[in-house]
Amino acid sequence: MPTPNFPLPAALAAAVLILAVTLACRPDGGNGAIPADMVINRIAYINADGQLATVNPDGSDRNTLTGGAVADSGGRLGGILAQPLPETRLYGWPAWSPDGDRIAVSLISGSSPGNAEMSVQSLESSTGVGGAVFVNSAPLTIADGTPHYVQWSPDGRRLGVTAATPEGLTLFVVDANPSDGNAAPAEPLPVVRGAPLYFDWAPDSQSLAVHSGEEVAVLRLNRDGTQFQTQSLTRSRSFRTPAWSPDGTQLAWSAPGGDSEAIWLGRPHDADYPPLRLAEVEGACAFLWSSDGSAIAVADRQDDRSPAYRRLRIVAADGSAEQTVREDDWVLGFFWAPDGARLSWVALNPEERSMEWRVVRATGLAEGAEDYGSQPVAGLRFSPSGETFLMLAFFDQYARSHSPWSPDGSALVVAGNQQYLSERRNGSGAAGPRVYVAPLADGAEPLDIADGGIAVWSPR
Secondary structure, X not given: OOOOOOOOOHHHHHHXXXXXXXXXXXXXXOOOOOOOOOOOOOEEEEOOOOOEEEEOOOOOOOEXXXXXXXXXXXXXXXXXXXXXXXXXXXEEEEEEOOOOOEEEEEEEEEOOHHHOEEEEEEEEOOOOOEEEEEEOOOOOOOEOXXXXXXXXXXXXXXXXXXXXXXXXXXXXEEEOOOOOOOOOOOOOEEEEEOOOEEEEEOOOOOEEEEEEOOEEEEEEEOOOOOOEEEEEEEEOOOOOOOEEOOOOOOEEEEEEEOOEEEEEXXXXXXXXXXXXXXXXXXXXXXXXXXXXXOEEEEEEEOOOOOOOEEEEEEEEOXXXXXXXXXXXXXXXXXXXXXXXXXEEEEEEEOOOOEEEEEEEEOOOHHHOOEEOOOOOHHHOEEEEOHHHHHHHHOHHHHOOOOOOEOOOOOEEEEEEEEEEOOOOEEOOHHHOOEEEEEEOOOOOOOEEEEEOOOEEEOOO
């Protein structure tokens, strides 16, 4: 993942300056679970103190899961009830497990530059109890203020972790549950090395689609989980992240074909099925499947240097229909609602020099997509936090791990500074970025629920 140009969030930037490195932690055990019938519907965020917290969508019941903490006799971090330690501990980039029971999060810790570490922790989402599942071999980041990219396997048993090493950008697979007591994390399994590097877990959690450099490949885990077998598919520079269909039978990628670049659908597990040329694209592109597998949202742009896509379409997965959602616009990123009925995107408002959420109803392609109107969702216009900017810059990767949608598709969450148009000023001023919930209901207004530079909604 290349390094984007944006300012570091204040707390994380301070940590990098103080420690001269980024993110880490020590192992601490723990492996709890939330009852399956418990409704989670929580938003995880990193507060202004650099700590992991969760909150209800209305801003109630804030729960700070981390802080300075000492391990008990069993080696478990006490999370909420912990006592301060004489060291800096700053967290970043929370990612919910598929069932919402755990949160994977990066951490910088250390009392001086000489003993600072970088790691990924797996913590219980209700208590903050947990421990390290991956520890960096060197204090290196994959982008400014970003120590790792983490994506849970769909079965919740493993994590894909993109980390920087002295040998280069590397994708690792690790166990998602921390070791018991004070035991060190299990040895990570290196999968592939290269840059740029993007990946997507297959729905069966046994394969990874990887785009490393120009190489697009599928890597299958062997029966004992000790190594991956590689199946090369194609070479391409026109897109970032390959995308598995929700049922795992098809994989989408972009590559030259015919007279132009195109989106292709292949069946890597079926050698007798030739790839289908789904849709023509112009220049760089990005794409995401709807949750029901019936459609693919596709954005493209002719100018590779532009941060925004100029055209956004919804294409039927069988190629039978296509609907242009936006054209000659400025689309910075898009995300499907959990039920696949709506597609949200972040649009740049050049006149106000701000960003805003827009939503389209994506059902019934033959009848055309129904736009919710020209106004931003909940009237919210914002400038993104550094983390939000990164998520938008690489949204086709982060859509798999950091969803802005509520589980029921009724609202969106974003971290940044609200723009008050009547006063033409930054809504948060010197106080830093805030976390906003933007309901889709008519006449709804955004809710300012917390201070924080990144916010992610739970999957349920």
